[in-house]
Amino acid sequence: MYYGEIKKCDIANGPGVRVSLFVSGCTHHCKGCFNEETWSFEYGKPFTEETEEQILKLLEPSYISGLTVLGGEPMEYMNQEVLFPFLKKVKERFPEKSIWCFTGYVYEKDILHRMIPKWKYTKKMLEQIDYLVDGPFVMEKKNISLKFRGSSNQRIIDVKKTLETGEVVLWEEQ
Template sequence: MNFHQYYPIDVVNGPGTRCTLFVAGCVHQCPGCYNKSTWRIDSGKPFTVLQEDQIIADLQDTRIRRQGLSLSGGDPLHPQNLGAIEQLLGRVRAECAGKDVWIWTGYQLAELSGAQQRVIALADVLVDGKFVQDLRDPALIWRGSSNQVIHYLRSPVAQQA
């Protein structure tokens, strides 16, 4: 898997202070997408074990408490990203108790493959649906167009300070 950007401290992509990873690869290529540079699966830079270790360390950092991890892109549920995302989220679940995971995808929940469902089983929240320029609404929180749906997959994780 490749990624474009990692923010160890982010307050925009989900609730609270978070770590946010923008991965490469998106088959949806929505007109009006704000992140077109992430569409090609071979763009960005390789996601390494060192990068994964850094995310885990940042989530465990007690000096700056993070509520969780946000995954966007590109598309974290792109078929070629699933192995690396599943490994990362497995580590978050095992090593970062109490942290929530948010995933943004252009796929819809009802159309996910078995492999994609295994990944979202490790997530707390899925924001699904392609960005639709005609339904764009800047007043929406955590989504760009009104067709996109926020699915709360688990009971809410306690807010982290």
């Protein structure tokens, strides 16, 4: 897996001050995407053990609320294979910090009914994620007043509660 950028102090992609990892590779190609360069699976730098350690170190300060993974597309199969064990490490080391993930896939249609039955890491990866922003960016539904989303079709899903209940539970801001 490759990544395009690591933001050390991000306040735009989840609550509080976060570390954000922008992975490379996306097949959605949404019109108006703010990060087109990450569509290529070879964009940026290889995600290595050193990269993991760098991010884990960045997560240490108490003022960091958690990790956000976006892209590109974290839920692409080849990205899941690398991200699952990394997210598991993050959760084990920092159980009090939240993990947010942005995906252009729709939870019920793509993740639940297509990916989970076929892909080895999807459910395991979801179990590490606290909040999932789902749905493609839709230029015609762009709304700059939405918190942590680009277009009105996108939702912020509370993954833990959703997995517990079997019904989509949306994030409620604390």
